[in-house]
Amino acid sequence: MSLSGKNILLGVTGGVAAYKAAELCRLLRKTGASVRVAMTEAACRFVTPLTFQALSGKPVLTTMWDGSEGDGMAHIHATRDVDWILVAPASADFLAKLAHGRGDDLLSTLCLARSVPLLVAPAMNQAMWSAAPTQRNLAQLQADGVRVLGPAVGEQACGETGLGRMLEPAELVAELRATAAPRVLAGRRVLVTAGPTFEPIDPVRGLTNRSSGKMGYAVAAAARDAGAEVCLVSGPTCLAAPSGVRRVDVETAAEMRSAVLAELPADVFIAVAAVADYRVETVAAHKLKKSAAGLHLDLAPNPDILAEVAARADAPFCVGFAAETENLLAHAEAKREHKKLPLLVANLAQDTFGLESAELILLDAAGSHLLPRADKTTQARALIRHIASHLN
Numbered sequence: 001m002s003l004s005g006k007n008i009l010l011g012v013t014g015g016v017a018a019y020k021a022a023e024l025c026r027l028l029r030k031t032g033a034s035v036r037v038a039m040t041e042a043a044c045r046f047v048t049p050l051t052f053q054a055l056s057g058k059p060v061l062t063t064m065w066d067g068s069e070g071d072g073m074a075h076i077h078a079t080r081d082v083d084w085i086l087v088a089p090a091s092a093d094f095l096a097k098l099a100h101g102r103g104d105d106l107l108s109t110l111c112l113a114r115s116v117p118l119l120v121a122p123a124m125n126q127a128m129w130s131a132a133p134t135q136r137n138l139a140q141l142q143a144d145g146v147r148v149l150g151p152a153v154g155e156q157a158c159g160e161t162g163l164g165r166m167l168e169p170a171e172l173v174a175e176l177r178a179t180a181a182p183r184v185l186a187g188r189r190v191l192v193t194a195g196p197t198f199e200p201i202d203p204v205r206g207l208t209n210r211s212s213g214k215m216g217y218a219v220a221a222a223a224r225d226a227g228a229e230v231c232l233v234s235g236p237t238c239l240a241a242p243s244g245v246r247r248v249d250v251e252t253a254a255e256m257r258s259a260v261l262a263e264l265p266a267d268v269f270i271a272v273a274a275v276a277d278y279r280v281e282t283v284a285a286h287k288l289k290k291s292a293a294g295l296h297l298d299l300a301p302n303p304d305i306l307a308e309v310a311a312r313a314d315a316p317f318c319v320g321f322a323a324e325t326e327n328l329l330a331h332a333e334a335k336r337e338h339k340k341l342p343l344l345v346a347n348l349a350q351d352t353f354g355l356e357s358a359e360l361i362l363l364d365a366a367g368s369h370l371l372p373r374a375d376k377t378t379q380a381r382a383l384i385r386h387i388a389s390h391l392n
């Protein structure tokens with residue numbers, strides 16, 4: 001997807017990653033976008049406006065008090081002819097300003113005065129990222145509809161390692177491209193399950209599995225990017241809900257089933273969750289005591305949520321995921337037939353669970369289609385395109 005014809009306001013705030021924003025500006029122009037850069041005072045201490053002027057081919061906006069532009073309303077005009085504002089890097093201080101609606105410099109005022117989507121790519125030290133005020137500000141920004149891109153884990157300029165590194169320029173361009181992609185699920189309601197379930201044994205213990213939820217969350221984000229209204233029913237994970245996606249938190253398979261049924265009808269149901277097949281029949285009211293005699297637990301089968309939804313008269317287009325450790329295709333095809341699914345996504349559990357990437361095989365009535373190993377965001381977008389081709 002080219003960004004040709006798109007107008008982007010690139011905001012640069014004060015952080016070492018400002019040097020990467022220069023490369024980002026160059027890449028955006030290479031994809032055909034027109035870029036106008038606005039820098040905070042601190043950003044100008046890291047990279048000079050002249051660098052961005054040369055790369056964008058336009059004068060750089062740096063101050064509210066430059067009366068040279070017509071009526072002196074640069075903070076309003078500069079946001080009116082753009083498709084997006086992308087702030088990269090977005091410092092912890094700048095996120096705090098945005099979350100509180102402050103407008104004490106040109107870039108924060110541009111963001112406040114905008115009528116277009118705002119995307120931010122945070123970059124900061126890992127401790128600043130995990131600090132409670134930063135996380136509070138991020139939650140507020142996401143609730144306000146701001147898209148947060150990244151950050152990534154890695155080595156930081158300060159010598160520490162952790163979460164807080166800005167996404168690479170090429171990754172940010174890919175995010176913008178996805179945002180600009182055709183909205184193939186516009187007007188559709190998509191329901192996604194993700195993560196593991198947790199089946200209690202007693203008040204402190206339970207049965208669960210190694211699902212991280214990453215694939216399901218990526219599928220929910222891809223459906224949102226494709227224009228769908230998305231509800232994500234999630235088992236326990238440590239992931240943040242993608243902005244613009246409504247998340248319903250559950251623990252057990254029974255809770256997941258109730259939450260899913262309450263969200264119907266939908267146009268598409270994508271069951272990515274690794275639902276426990278069994279639950280403990282009688283959950284102990286108090287913590288079980290250890291005994292030399294060992295422990296016997298009676299397990300009762302859980303309802304199959306996907307099969308139940310697929311069997312309904314008002315069934316959405318149902319997509320299942322099958323994680324197998326052997327005989328992948330045979331098991332997956334049997335599952336697709338048994339659950340009566342138009343589409344099933346097969347993968348090897350040991351190649352997928354907890355990892356950032358996956359190799360997927362899409363099985364439908366037309367046969368099988370391989371999606372070679374790629375990151376889960378890329379796979380999720382390909383899956384959504386495939387689902388849309390079935391619907392349309």
Ligand code: C5P
Nearest residue numbers: 271272273275302303304305306320321
């Ligand atoms: O039968 P199996 O668990 O391998 O099937 C996997 C697919 O079925 C996944 O899409 C999973 O989310 C869904 N499933 C479900 N309810 C269950 C078990 C699996 O929705 N109890």
